[in-house]
Amino acid sequence: MSAPTRTLTAHANGNHRITEPAPVRWVLTTVALVFLALFLALPLAAVFSQAFEKGFGTYLLALKEPDTLAAVKLTLITAAVAVPLNLVFGVMASWAIAKFSFPGKNLLITLIDLPFSVSPIISGLIYVLIFGRQGWLGPFLEAHDIKILFAVPGILLATIFVTFPFIARELIPLMESQGRDEEEAAMVLGASGLQTFFRITLPNIKWGIIYGVILCNARAMGEFGAVSVVSGHIRGITNTVPLQVEILYNEYNYTAAFAVASLLAFLALITLAVKSVAEWNVRENMEP
Amino acid sequence: MKKIITSFTTLALAVSTTVAAFAADVTLLNVSYDPTRELYTDVNKSFATYWKGKTGDKVTIKQSHGGSGKQARAVIDGLEADVVTLALAYDIDAIAEKGLIKPGWQKELPKNSSPYTSTIVFLVRKGNPKKIKNWDDLIKPGVSVITPNPKTSGGARWNYLAAWAFAKHQPGGNDATAKEFVSKLFKNVPVLDSGARGSTNTFVQRGLGDVLLAWENEAFLAINELGPDKFEIVTPSESILAEPPVTVIDKVADKRGTRKVAEEYLKFLYTDEGQKLAAKHYYRPINTKIPTKLAKVKLYTIDQAFGGWQKAQKTHFSDGGIFDQITGAAKK
Amino acid sequence: MKLFTKHHNVLPGFGPTMGYTLLYLSLVVLIPLSALVFKTAGLSWNEFLEAVAAPRVLASYKVTFGAALAAAGINAVFGVLVAWVLVRYPFPGRRLVDALVDLPFALPTAVAGITLATVYSPNGWVGKILEPRGIKVAFTPLGIIVAMTFIGLPFVVRTVQPVIEELDAEIEEAAACLGANRWQTFRRVLFPLLTPSVLTGFALAFARGVGEYGSIIFIAGNMPMVSEITPLLILTKLEQYDYQGATAIATVMLVASFIMLLVINLLQKWSRRYAE
Numbered sequence: 001m002s003a004p005t006r007t008l009t010a011h012a013n014g015n016h017r018i019t020e021p022a023p024v025r026w027v028l029t030t031v032a033l034v035f036l037a038l039f040l041a042l043p044l045a046a047v048f049s050q051a052f053e054k055g056f057g058t059y060l061l062a063l064k065e066p067d068t069l070a071a072v073k074l075t076l077i078t079a080a081v082a083v084p085l086n087l088v089f090g091v092m093a094s095w096a097i098a099k100f101s102f103p104g105k106n107l108l109i110t111l112i113d114l115p116f117s118v119s120p121i122i123s124g125l126i127y128v129l130i131f132g133r134q135g136w137l138g139p140f141l142e143a144h145d146i147k148i149l150f151a152v153p154g155i156l157l158a159t160i161f162v163t164f165p166f167i168a169r170e171l172i173p174l175m176e177s178q179g180r181d182e183e184e185a186a187m188v189l190g191a192s193g194l195q196t197f198f199r200i201t202l203p204n205i206k207w208g209i210i211y212g213v214i215l216c217n218a219r220a221m222g223e224f225g226a227v228s229v230v231s232g233h234i235r236g237i238t239n240t241v242p243l244q245v246e247i248l249y250n251e252y253n254y255t256a257a258f259a260v261a262s263l264l265a266f267l268a269l270i271t272l273a274v275k276s277v278a279e280w281n282v283r284e285n286m287e288p
Numbered sequence: 289m290k291k292i293i294t295s296f297t298t299l300a301l302a303v304s305t306t307v308a309a310f311a312a313d314v315t316l317l318n319v320s321y322d323p324t325r326e327l328y329t330d331v332n333k334s335f336a337t338y339w340k341g342k343t344g345d346k347v348t349i350k351q352s353h354g355g356s357g358k359q360a361r362a363v364i365d366g367l368e369a370d371v372v373t374l375a376l377a378y379d380i381d382a383i384a385e386k387g388l389i390k391p392g393w394q395k396e397l398p399k400n401s402s403p404y405t406s407t408i409v410f411l412v413r414k415g416n417p418k419k420i421k422n423w424d425d426l427i428k429p430g431v432s433v434i435t436p437n438p439k440t441s442g443g444a445r446w447n448y449l450a451a452w453a454f455a456k457h458q459p460g461g462n463d464a465t466a467k468e469f470v471s472k473l474f475k476n477v478p479v480l481d482s483g484a485r486g487s488t489n490t491f492v493q494r495g496l497g498d499v500l501l502a503w504e505n506e507a508f509l510a511i512n513e514l515g516p517d518k519f520e521i522v523t524p525s526e527s528i529l530a531e532p533p534v535t536v537i538d539k540v541a542d543k544r545g546t547r548k549v550a551e552e553y554l555k556f557l558y559t560d561e562g563q564k565l566a567a568k569h570y571y572r573p574i575n576t577k578i579p580t581k582l583a584k585v586k587l588y589t590i591d592q593a594f595g596g597w598q599k600a601q602k603t604h605f606s607d608g609g610i611f612d613q614i615t616g617a618a619k620k
Numbered sequence: 621m622k623l624f625t626k627h628h629n630v631l632p633g634f635g636p637t638m639g640y641t642l643l644y645l646s647l648v649v650l651i652p653l654s655a656l657v658f659k660t661a662g663l664s665w666n667e668f669l670e671a672v673a674a675p676r677v678l679a680s681y682k683v684t685f686g687a688a689l690a691a692a693g694i695n696a697v698f699g700v701l702v703a704w705v706l707v708r709y710p711f712p713g714r715r716l717v718d719a720l721v722d723l724p725f726a727l728p729t730a731v732a733g734i735t736l737a738t739v740y741s742p743n744g745w746v747g748k749i750l751e752p753r754g755i756k757v758a759f760t761p762l763g764i765i766v767a768m769t770f771i772g773l774p775f776v777v778r779t780v781q782p783v784i785e786e787l788d789a790e791i792e793e794a795a796a797c798l799g800a801n802r803w804q805t806f807r808r809v810l811f812p813l814l815t816p817s818v819l820t821g822f823a824l825a826f827a828r829g830v831g832e833y834g835s836i837i838f839i840a841g842n843m844p845m846v847s848e849i850t851p852l853l854i855l856t857k858l859e860q861y862d863y864q865g866a867t868a869i870a871t872v873m874l875v876a877s878f879i880m881l882l883v884i885n886l887l888q889k890w891s892r893r894y895a896e
Contacts, residue, residue, distance in 0.1 A: 020802050025709050032705040033717070035698045039770050040723050042745060043735040050738065089644045096637040100629060108641075110881050114649055117877040119831035120729075121851040122870045125858070126652040129659055129867065132365035133386075136655060142366070145543075150367040164648055184630050193632035215725060222728025224834035225851070232367040233352045234317060242730040242834075247353075249734055250485040251325060252513040254493065261731045268726035275726075276719045357859040364861070382861055437842065440859045479759045479841040480848075482856070494741040496759060607674070607862070615844045616675070 047265045050258035062248075062256035063263070070236040071244035072263070074152070078240060079220040082159045086216055087209070090167030094205075095197075098175035099183070109172070115164045123161050124229025127154055150232030155240065158226040163216045170212030171205055174282070178204055211278040218271040222264055314347045314549050319369035321356040321442055321532070322485045323506040327569040328373070334565060335556050339549065347549055355483035356442030363388065363537065370541050370550045373534040375442025378597035380535055388539045402531035403557035404571035407587055408443075408450045410522040411491065411500040411507040418498045422524045423454040426499065427472040434497035435477055436487040438604070438611055442532075443484035447501040448611065449600060450528035453593040457526065471614040492519070503530070504582065505570035529587040653874065660871040663864055671868035679845040680853045687761060687849075688829030691768030692776075696822045699776025700814065706777070707784045721778070724771045729834030736767055737839040759841035764849065767835040772825030779821035783814055783891075816891030823887055827880040831873070 019025065052059055062068070093112065097105060115123065130136050131149040141148060148154050182204070186196040224242040231238045239247065241264060248257035320328055332349040339347045352359065352367070356375035363369050364386050374380055377400070383389055394401045412420050418431050426433050436444040448470060455461055455469035479496060481487045484506055491500040492510055499522075502510070507521050534554050541547040556562045563573040567580045594600040604610045660668065671677070705711075706718050724732065738744050741758040742751045750757060757763050787810065795805040833851040841847040848856075850873060857866035 019708060024802075028701060029705050029709050029711055032698070032702045036702060036717060036720065038746065039766075039773060040720055042739050043732065043770070044720075044723060044727075046735045046739050046745065047731065050735075089641065089648075092637040092644075093641040096634055096641050099631050100634045100638075102638075106885060108645075110878070110885055111645060111649065113881050113885075114653070114878065117827045117831055117881055118653075119851040119854075119870075119873055119877075120833050121854050122656065122831075122873060125854065125866065125870055126655050128365055128858075129655040129863075130652060134365065134863075138366065147366075147368070149365060150362060161648055161652065180629075180631055187630045187632075196631075197633075218726045218728075222726075222731070224728060224730035229855070232362050233354055234367075235351050237350060242728050245730055245734065250322070250483075250489065252489075252492070252510070257734065261734065264728045264731050268723060268728075268731075271726040272719045272722055275722060276715070355859065357861075358855075361859055361861060437844075437856070440856050478843070480843050482837075482842065482852075482859075490759070494737065494758060495743040496741070605860075607860075607865075612676070 044265060047258055047262050050254065051262040053258075054255050058255055059259045059262075062253075062259035065256070067236045067239065068241075068244055068248075068256075068260055071239045071241045071260075074155070074237075074239065075221050075241040077152070078155055078159050079217050081156050082163050082220045083213060083217050085160055086163055086167050087213060089164070090171050090212060091209075093168045094171035094175050095201075097172050099180050112165050112168055115161055116169075120162060120223065120225025121229060123226035124158055126161075127157055127230050149230055150234070150238060152238065154230040155227055155238060158230045159220050159223055162223050162226050163220045166216035166219060167209070167212035170215070171208050174205055174208040175201070207278045207281040211275060211282060214271050214274045214278065218268060221267060314345060314546060315350060316347065316370040316546060316550055316553060317350045317352065317368060318371050318373060318553075319352045319359050319363055319367060320373040321359060321375040322353055322483045323443070323503050323509070324373060324532075325351070325353050326509065327505075327565065327571065330565050330569070331557065331562060334561055335553055338556060338561070339552070345549075347553075349553070355436075355440050357440050358483075368540050368544070369537050370544065370546045371534060371536050371554060373532065375530075375532050376445060376597060377531070377533050378445075378601050379442060380533055381597065383537070388537050389535060390538050393535045394533060396535065397554060398558060399574045400531055401533040401535055402574070403534060403554070403562065404532070404566035404573055406504050406530045406532065406571050407527045407585060408447050408501055408524075408530065409504045409507050409527065410524065411488075411502050411510060411519050412498065412522055414518055414520055416520060416522065420499050420522055423451055424458075424469075426451070426476065426501075427469060429476075431476055431499065432478055432497040433473060433476045433499055433501065434479060434487050434491045435501040436484050437480040437482055440482045441484055441487075443503050443506070444480075444487075444501075445600075445605060446503075446528055446530045448604065449590065449594060450524075451501075452604075453528060453588065454524070454526060456593075467610060467614065470610075474614055504572075508570040523583045523585055526586040526588070528593070529589045531589070656867055656870055656874060659863070659867040663868060667864065668868050671865040672872050676844050676848070677850075677853060677869060680848050680850045683761060683764065683847060684830055684850045687764040688768055688772075688826050690765045691772055691829050692822045692826040694765070694769050695772045695776040695825045696818055699773060699821060699825075700780050700818055702773075703777045703781040703784055707781060722774050724774055729771070729832065730838075732770060733767065733835035733838030736763075736770060736835060740766060740839065758839050759847070761840075761847050763839040763841070764836055764847060767839050768825075768829035768832060771832055771835060772829050775824035775828060776818070776821030779817045779824065779891075780814060783817040787813065816887065820884065820887040820891050823880065823884045827877065827884065830880070831877065 020028070097108065127149060128135065131141060131154060132138055133142060148157070182200050183196050186200050187193075191199065222242055224246075227240055228243060231240070231243055233239060233243065233247070235247075241260060245257050245261045245264070248260060318328060318332070328351055332351070335349065336347050339345060352369070356379045359372070360374060360379035360382050363372060363383050372380060372383065377394060380389065380393065384391060384393055397403070410420055412418070418425070420426065420431065425431065435447045438444040438448045451473055452466045452470050455466040456463070458465070479487075479490050481490055484503060487500060488502060488506055488510055491497050492514055500507070511519050511521065534557065536547065536550045536554065541550045557566070558575075560575070560578065563575045563578045567573045567578050570582065572580060572582055590597060590600060602609070663671070702721065706714065706721075737758055740747045740763060742748070742756070744758070747758060757766055791809055792805055795809045800808065831851065833849070836849055837852055840849060842852060850869065854866050854869050854873075857869065
């Protein structure tokens, strides 16, 4: 289940042709915009309106709270570990899958997609089953005093799991559509495998990578369900930003909760902006 | 050469042991339930000062809060808590069953290891528009009651049992009438959050429901945090004596070498200072000399009314138990 | 390596990249998920059935799959409309609106949950208008549908949009020449062309909705039998120390996810072939 993208599409057709009568266009546009306003714009506006309800000073104060800062730090670390790992995997997997044909390709792609559709709760649960005191490795870990669950490693693992397919699923269709003519030509002309990859393939998929990384990053920083199961909720140590939002919300500290939530909303907006730019560039690259 | 290495090793060992002996920088993890956040923030500060004065060591206490059952499960699965301070003994029993706490833990500290008690009261909207005075007002048609899910929330189990006991104490009351009473009560519940805090938020912030069944301290906190002009507290004619117990997790404390400070930390809750903090956060201190502003209520214990937690849990909250029967979740 | 015999392939690196892919996939996805299956395999058939077919569990499937179906249906209708408007009708701020469609991909689910609850609760911006008219959204099954609609919206728009963009103008012109009006053209000519992508988007939104947790728990009432979703029930079981029950239900969900993915991959193949 890939996050559907428009990487494969050509430019929108030029000036259009027959269309609906103006009143119909107006009505349809209005209905679509009202729908989007109700479901997308209003909630987004609500985050910021609640965050700044008590003024900018309170807002800043809420963000400077030590536990919140610790949560921000943990979230940054989590993304800094999960995204590069999945990036390496994404490039490797898309090379193997897009540039070669082999039996069982569809099954492999389905397996890569699996973390997309597995409920986050299940993603957390599996790590409890493996690393929990009563889990497979529980006794071993306890004997060697290695902490995974309810500590930073558990949070990293859960995050890597839920963000696993993002980059691979972005690159596979892109590389498939580009074919392998250019690479083959380079090889015939005597370039080595790595040279071919860095000189030919990488520039071609550059924007696809950026696009995948930014989506992967957004999810890594925003994951709630899976991380909530494995975190242990120790303040200042194992709370990520989304968990901190929940905690503040539960402490009647609504303004602070929404202030921290607005950080994540900002992140979402930046993600959307970068995504739009990347998408535009991918389309440019796709032009023959 | 060998000699040099040996002496280096000895030196390194000596240095490390000295460091350990001098700069004792201890961290404890207190895994607690939902409504104690503010209480333990204060207690931790006071205890750190007290401990520094007594031993010269610096102690930092980390907190983790959530639904009582959820927290106990995390400890069972390996959350390294030095002490737990949960909503009810049943959840600590569950940890003890797994061998993390020695049997008989509840006798380690005075008063069933509960340094403070609480009870269940009603939080209603200002002016009490639905005229809710006592438990039997909760089952009237048109009254919307907010309580968390007894399956996951400790507070909700106290709520449920308090209602049950009230019905049983009525003239002609027995198990059948109590079941009917509680069944009617839960028909009036539109939302079941998984924890006490979730319910308070639903009632207070989302404006849902006419009455919130809440921990007494939670009700006062809601009023203080969110304005006395919006809510008021109704104390029913009788309620249950909730004893939230505390204990050291033996296995963790022994492994981490924190037993002494962990025990002192819990004992600190029984000192005048600890008791005053409990009173300040609207818990009922067990030391009767500590003044409290809380109203006198007729309270009975879980042992008196239900024969202890194990029994209450099995009858009411296990799968297929009475709670499942009244919500229709059990097979008929 | 006789795997790719169809064409002679001069590109190197299949061995190492494939090896790494399989290794990483196994470590991160397959082995952890197998823990779930093995734990469940420890149950007898009867125990398993008892765990996954108890009335409360069945009710939660109904709520989860029912709400996901409804939300995917709403998205199929409005998603196509939004995609159509975005491609065909120029209006000021179109690019901005276009970018905004992806918001549910980027906004963390917990943030989505508390804001949706804020907007749709009886004292919220939208709830305030609906409540006096007798429509309760937050804390009812309707709330679950709203949250699932939110997270599923981009899936439909983003699968249908490129197909609309690529529709050949000549087809519509031909239909017009043959005397069809716009509505007939849409219904008889365009709609069949869009169907595979709409179905794919529908299935994606559905699958996403079924697994969703973060945004729903804040807005659903979480009442057993009425508004309790399956992922929440798994957590609840866990908190009652019922590990076997939790893993058994989780396995059912996992199998459902896998089947949905297979269906989606087939749909995607179909729509790609259809497009060509």
